[in-house]
Amino acid sequence: MQLKLATLSKATATARPIDADTCISLIKKCHTLKSLKTVHASILRSHLHLNLHFFTNLISHYASLGSIAYAYTLFSYSNSSNDAFLWNVMLHGLVDNAQYHRSLLLYTCMPHLAIAPDNFSFPFLLKACASLRNPNLGSQLHAHVFIYGYSSHMFVANSLISMYAKCGLFAVSKRVFDKMPHRSAVSWSAMIGAYSQSGFHEQGLLLFTRMLDEGIKPNRASILNATACVWRENVAHNVFRVIMDNGLDMDHSVRNATMLMFARCGRIDIARSLFDGFKYKDLVCWASMIDAYAHADLPLKALHLFNQMRLQCLLPDSIILLAVIRACSILASLNQARILHGVIVRCFLESQLVLDTAVLDLYVKCGSLAYARTVFDKMKEKNIISWSTMIRGYGMHGHGRVALHLFDQMKALIKPDHVTFVSVLSACSHAGLIAEGWECFNSMIRDFGVTPISEHYACMVDLLGRAGQLNQAWLFIQRMPLRPDAAVWGALLGACRIHLNVKLAEVATKSLFDLDGENPGRYVLLSNIYASLGKRKEANRFRYLMKSRGVRKIVGRTIIEIKNKIYTFVAGDRSQPEIDVIYLELDKLMGRIRQQGYVPDLSFVLHDVDGETKEKMLYAHSEKLAIVFGLMNLGHESLIRITKNLRVCGDCHTAIKFISKVTGREIVVRDAHRFHHFMNGTCSCGDYW
Structure with a gap:
């Protein structure tokens, strides 16, 4: 940079002519905002005559470095020009910096200055509408596309397809595609992507096949969109063959998408082999594989892979951490949650709203409202998702009235949306607050304009x-x-x-x-x-x-964490190394609670067997086995936490109340729907669940 400035200063001092192109070349070599400002200041001091081409490059470079304020100030000085290119540069900069409303507002100024938008203007504006998920503004822009004569322009039509799909108007996307007089590979990609985003995966694959049948060579985008449509293994192999045939198998993004495609089809082994085959694994690659394990219900493998990444001294980004949080949520391990929270704090010295909210949700799912509320109270900013998550957390734990109190606090600061009302109504349901639930439901349209x-x-x-x-x-x-x-x-x-x-x-x-x-x-x-x-x-x-019909019943299982190790139990389990001791202790415990008044509820045994066999089957439910294992291996004062993947059965719910009474232990059970906190023979749900 010093050499560049020296060249500029020397040219000025010797009165040697320096043109705008030289200045533009210097600007393009600036990789930081500070260096760009320094070069800009030197150019201004040289009193050079600067043309419009120079200003458009300078505006574009400021915007690309994230300084939209400087870019807009320069644009304001030069916007007397009726050159549409200059306006397109500003529109592009605003959209790339997520200033979607400002880009659309700027567009409305163009007709007043007799500046006509061109075929480059509309793709930027349609991208803004898609990002805002605003189909009304998108439809108005579509009308302007017709007025200005760009309805048959390929790039504009492609942008319309994507915009309508992202706004949920898939049928309109298809009409635009069908009416296109000419289509490129990009057009096909946009339409396949529209199918994928709208959940019409089979149709997306059919269109991809049709594209191949018509002899159109698939590009990178069409392959990426096609892989997102694949949910069956045989189709995955066919798409992978197309990828290989077109030499895209070594493309980093395509390889990542292929990895996720096989994971989604249940072939996590193939996904892992692709992952291991990467010569260079970037953060996106690690995030994809960790997320694949989480979605495949293999949270321990996800956490193990995350630890491998950290051993390579790679600093995780927010995307990886969100994937790890998802895996940790499946385990419902408070210990793992606290470790992960520590990693997040060390990696991100400044608070990040998305991560803070995810950690808040993680603590809720790990059964610790205290930690969740601490995170919530310390958040520098809270959005509607943060409030809704905390409200939902109180509801899941049976604290319906606390959830309603927090909802009242929220309404004074921010308008609730449909997500918030789901959280509030769910909290009312779990607590049996019928009158309050009706009031919340009726207030949706009446007070907040939220349509149920x-x-x-x-x-x-x-x-x-x-x-x-x-x-x-x-x-x-x-x-x-x-x-x-x-x-x-x-x-x-x-x-x-x-x-x-x-x-x-x-x-x-x-x-x-x-x-x-x-x-x-x-x-x-x-x-x-x-x-x-x-x-x-x-x-x-x-x-x-x-x-x-080939429908398989989900196997019920319960997990418990003991000394940083996860143990999984199923009904009638004989796989654990201490299983004989576990059953011996279980028999003793069941005898103790029977003396306290526990009577097995045989209606929860659905097999046609005799009463004694039914009792033994009830005793061997996974919840009871996990709790006994916890009693054997955790300290006498330790809280016992277990997680059941299905709804806890009524007999186990009754038995655990008695167990908490005779052992004097607090037991927290997370099932598929909510949390149960057992203490001294009672449950936080009040038997309303």
Whole structure:
């Protein structure tokens, strides 16, 4: 930089002519904002005559270095020009710096100055609308595209396809694509991407196949979008063959996408082999593999890989840390959460809202509201997601009234959105706060202009159903302005299981089989209802139906962390090295709680066996085995935390209350829906769950 400035100073001192192109060359060699400002100041002191080309380059470079304020100031000095190129440079800079509203506002000034946008203007503006997820503004821009005669321009049409897809208007994306007189590989990529973003994966793959059949060579973008559409192993191998045939297998981004594609198809082994084959692993590569393990429900492997990365002295970025947080959340390990939180604090000296919120959510899922609230209170800024996460956390732990109190605090500072209301309504449901739930639901449109969506209706059905108001829940569903989805019917079916209402359970199940026929929980719930009522024939019929359709029941398992090691138990487990001792201690413990009044609830054994066998089967549930293992290996004062991947059964819930009483230990159980804090023979849910 000193040499550049010396050259500039010498040229000025000797009165040797220096042109704008030389200045532009100097500007392009500046890699920091400080160096750019220094060169800029020297150029101004030289009193050179600077043309528009110089200003556009200077504005563009300031914007690329993140100084949109300097770029805009320079633009303001030179915006008397009617050159559309200068305006496009400013629009580009604003959009690249996420100044989407300002870019659209600047565009509205162009007609007043008789400056017509061109085919380069609209892609920037449409990207702004896509980022804002604002289809109304996008549609207005689409109209302007027609007015200015760029509707058939390929790059503009590609931007329209992407914008409508990101705004959720997939049908409009397809109309734009179908009306294009000419298409490039970029056009096909945009449309395949639109299918992928809209969840139409099969259609996206069909379009990719059609593109290949028409002899169009796939580019990097079309391959990346196609891999996002793949969810089956055989298709994954076909796409990988196309990648190999077109020489894209060594492209770093394509290799990453391929890795995720195989992981998504259940071939985590192939994903790992691709990962191991990287000559150079950047942070994106590490993040992809860690996230793949987390999504494959292999959190221990994700954490192990993260530790391997740290041993290579690589500093994780926020994307990697978010993937590790996801893995840690699956384990619900408070110890791992605290270690990870320490890493985040050391890596990011300044608070980051996204990471802070993720850590807050992690502590909630690890069963520590105290740590979660500490993170929440220390946050320098809070957005709507932070508030909603903390409210949802209180609801999951059964503190409905605390959640409502926090919601009142939030309303004084920030307007709640649909996510917040899901959190609040869920908190009311878990605590049985019916009147408060109705008030929150009715206030959505009345006070905040938030239109209820399916999730809110599902929360209300759950609220009414848990409270035993099944007829009211059924009437509520019938009066819904939306078509009930699987979440709504699932909430009704769950309530029918609690209150053993076969009639409504059959209604809910019929709709669920049409909407969500691959979900094993639907079959199991209805079968359990029949079995609980002694209707073995009907129960077996649904078990057989599930088997004949190839739907597999999810195996219940419970995990517990002992001295930084994770142990997993399943019902009737005989795999643990101390299993004989565990069962011996379990027998003793069950004898103690029976003396205190515990009576096994045999209705939770769904097999047609004798009473004694049923009792033994109940004793061997994974929750009980994990708790006994914890009692054997944790200190006498230690809190016992276990995590169940399914809903804890009613008999285990009763037994754990007695266990907490006879052992004097606090036991925290996280199941698929909520947390239960057991202490001195009671549970935080108040038996309302």
